[in-house]
Amino acid sequence: MSKIITVLSKIPNLKNELGRILPNLKFVQIDNGSARDEDLLLSSEIIVADADLFVPYLYQTKSVKWVQMTWAGLDVIYKHESYKGGDLPYLVTRFSGEHFGRIMSEYVIASIVNHERSMFQVKLNQTKHCWNKSGSIQNYRIISDLTFGILGLGQISSLVAQNLNLLGGNLICLGRSNRNSFPSFINKYYTTENLNEFLSNCDYVINVLPSTKETIGLLNNDVLKHCAKRSAVFINIGRGSIIAENDLINALNNKWISGAILDVFELEPLPKESPLWDMPQVLITPHVSGTSRAKDIAEQFAKNYELYCSESKIPTTVDFSTGY
Known part of the structure; x- marks a missing residue:
């Protein structure tokens, strides 16, 4: 039976x-x-x-x-x-693991390429029948030009990092504890004690961390000011609790980060009155980076x-x- x-x-x-x-x-x-x-x-x-x-x-x-x-x-x-x-x-x-890792890697890579090549502006130009190569539409950065800071080094985040590395990206990673070794596709490993230094070296900060007592509010207050050196873009596919919405908005308004690609939020669905909806440097997706x-x-x-x-x-x- x-x-x-x-x-x-x-x-x-x-x-x-x-x-x-x-x-x-x-x-x-x-x-x-x-x-x-x-x-x-x-x-x-x-x-x-x-x-x-x-x-x-x-x-x-x-x-x-x-x-x-x-x-x-x-x-x-x-x-x-x-x-x-x-x-x-x-x-x-x-x-979890390889399935989610592959799916979420696609989301991250697609988001980076669309952002760097201004693909949403290209689409808008198309609606206007406008042939325009100005700015980053033609003079874009590619993945091998960029340093990606991954928050977390679990199964999913490791696959995201590995796939970015395969495209030539420079990968650094932040974890909560010291490690004697880390995967070869990670060029440098930081602990949370060195969070500020980690952020200052990123072109993209990619959060893949779960919501735990150690990660809730990790980027709160003015922590993201350390991203201003490289005008980093923040991608969040982990959990919205990593940063309070008001602190994220403040970081965007102060131009500590140049943009945000957000799939998760403190409160979901994201309330209609949230200022994030109307910020041109923000892309919002409804928690679908990994299904x-x-x-x-x-x-x-x-x-x-x-x-x-x-x-x-x-x-x-x-x-x-x-x-x-």
Whole structure:
């Protein structure tokens, strides 16, 4: 008899993709709110779930040993009123790693190229039937001209850095602790004690950090004034809590940074009254730099399932003491 794994998710076609990759397992889609399905969920050994749908059941599961989340970020768990702090009584793994790394690398690279080549101005010129090569439309910088400062050196940020390096970019990185070694595609590694020096050497500051007690407000107040030397551009694909909105706006108004490409915000959706909407040097996207695709989740779950069955450590296991 096939092992039954319950799926509590709104991601289209996820159950079918899981079944396609692991045909010897039986995946059952849970109807959130159904008493019968809820009983099945609570008695499952393995659950694949969206964090927001699963969070009401954090401490109600009877038999669960492993929950594979479909998201990279788990803020919704830490903020939920039922969360008691510390570890949960079962294994929790995030959806992260190479899939998200590739997707978010594409977002970062596309954003940089569009910004450096003024592609939005080019499109505006097209609407006016205007053949214009002025400024950075023709005299643009390319990735190999630039230094990229990556905040964080986890699985996702490492892939972002590696892909930028493949295009010739100079990569520096900031982490919270000293390292004896770091990947060869990182040219220099800084700790948070040297944040100001790190920022002063960046053409782009790219935040890929999760929201933890160490990262919340890391760039608050006037920290970004250290970017003024190179008029850096700030890209945020991590979490909006890295900097208060008012402090970000202040940095833009003071021209400490020359622009911002923002996919995450303190409050989401970004309120209509936020001044960020109307700032010409800001590009806003609605938290889509990395999406959880059914195919990718299924592929990662299959790898994780093999590790789970062999009682090996799963790389994306959540450490609740650090918050990721």
